[in-house]
Amino acid sequence: MNDLKKEIVKRVEEGRNWLRTNIVKIEDYKTDQELKKPQPPLVKKPMTNNVIELSLNFNDLEIDNDFLHVINSRESHRVYTQEKISLLELSYLLWCSQGVKEIRGKSYATLRTVPCGGARHEFECYMTIQNVEGLKDGLYHYLPMKHQIEFLKQIDNLKDFISDSLQGQRWADKANVVLYYSFVCYRAEWRYGIYAHRMVSCDAGHITQNVYLAATSIGLGGCAIGAVNGNLCDKYFDLDGEEEFIFYAMPVGTISEKDVDKEKDFYKFVEEEGL
Numbered sequence: 001m002n003d004l005k006k007e008i009v010k011r012v013e014e015g016r017n018w019l020r021t022n023i024v025k026i027e028d029y030k031t032d033q034e035l036k037k038p039q040p041p042l043v044k045k046p047m048t049n050n051v052i053e054l055s056l057n058f059n060d061l062e063i064d065n066d067f068l069h070v071i072n073s074r075e076s077h078r079v080y081t082q083e084k085i086s087l088l089e090l091s092y093l094l095w096c097s098q099g100v101k102e103i104r105g106k107s108y109a110t111l112r113t114v115p116c117g118g119a120r121h122e123f124e125c126y127m128t129i130q131n132v133e134g135l136k137d138g139l140y141h142y143l144p145m146k147h148q149i150e151f152l153k154q155i156d157n158l159k160d161f162i163s164d165s166l167q168g169q170r171w172a173d174k175a176n177v178v179l180y181y182s183f184v185c186y187r188a189e190w191r192y193g194i195y196a197h198r199m200v201s202c203d204a205g206h207i208t209q210n211v212y213l214a215a216t217s218i219g220l221g222g223c224a225i226g227a228v229n230g231n232l233c234d235k236y237f238d239l240d241g242e243e244e245f246i247f248y249a250m251p252v253g254t255i256s257e258k259d260v261d262k263e264k265d266f267y268k269f270v271e272e273e274g275l
């Protein structure tokens with residue numbers, strides 16, 4: 001086996017081991033929570049003073065309340081029509097995917113609209129915004145405790161950033177919002193230690209599933225993205241890349257039934273290659 005092949009075999013094995021970590025019981029191993037070490041903050045503090053309140057008055061939205069219809073219509077959308085969305089629609093997406101409903105105990109955990117291992121909610125949500133009523137285009141951060149967003153900064157090359165940050169997936173640069181999820185490591189590791197990272201992968205899926213369903217229920221479309229250029233995202237959102245780093249994303253935008261063929265084009269290769 002050449003070196004590259006050996007490296008790949010090693011990496012695959014590491015990946016498998018990581019996923020099966022929870023069944024390997026290490027004697028005498030205790031997590032920091034078990035060792036009674038202080039708990040990290042439940043959420044990140046605002047990074048700026050540019051805080052914008054979000055409304056929870058979702059009665060003003062036209063929401064498809066037929067649960068099964070929403071479930072059955074959920075699909076990935078990669079073609080966006082670039083119309084404006086309202087701030088309330090953005091608020092709805094954020095609420096449905098990360099909104100804080102309650103605090104467990106004095107300050108033990110947040111209970112949110114999505115489930116999460118140990119209710120650690122070890123994610124922060126950053127965004128690119130364009131074509132959202134009342135908001136300047138630029139980079140934002142969600143503040144779940146008070147259901148607010150904060151404006152971080154404007155950048156010259158927003159569309160290029162979106163595409164580059166998603167490993168060249170150019171179609172995404174038309175999305176009204178791209179949600180970028182960071183992992184705040186110690187929030188999960190405090191409780192789960194070496195078992196944390198397996199939990200995190202499961203937890204992240206719940207978030208984007210709720211984004212999918214929320215978007216579907218108000219006539220928007222989105223697509224979960226695993227192919228994220230984390231280093232670039234960390235740089236733009238001012239994250240250290242060690243204790244907190246971006247690893248998952250989801251563009252959401254306005255869609256049209258007329259684009260159904262363009263959507264299908266993404267999977268033309270299946271037919272062409274006879275798969």
Ligand SMILES: Cc1cc2nc3c(=O)[nH]c(=O)nc-3n(C[C@H](O)[C@H](O)[C@H](O)COP(=O)(O)O)c2cc1C
Nearest residue numbers: 074075076077078169205208223224225226227228
């Ligand atoms: C974890 C995860 C990562 C994904 N990454 C990408 C991606 O990088 N690019 C992309 O176009 N679609 C991505 N998708 C979307 C899947 O391709 C899509 O869900 C799948 O083809 C099934 O189609 P459906 O969502 O319409 O049912 C991802 C989905 C998930 C859940």
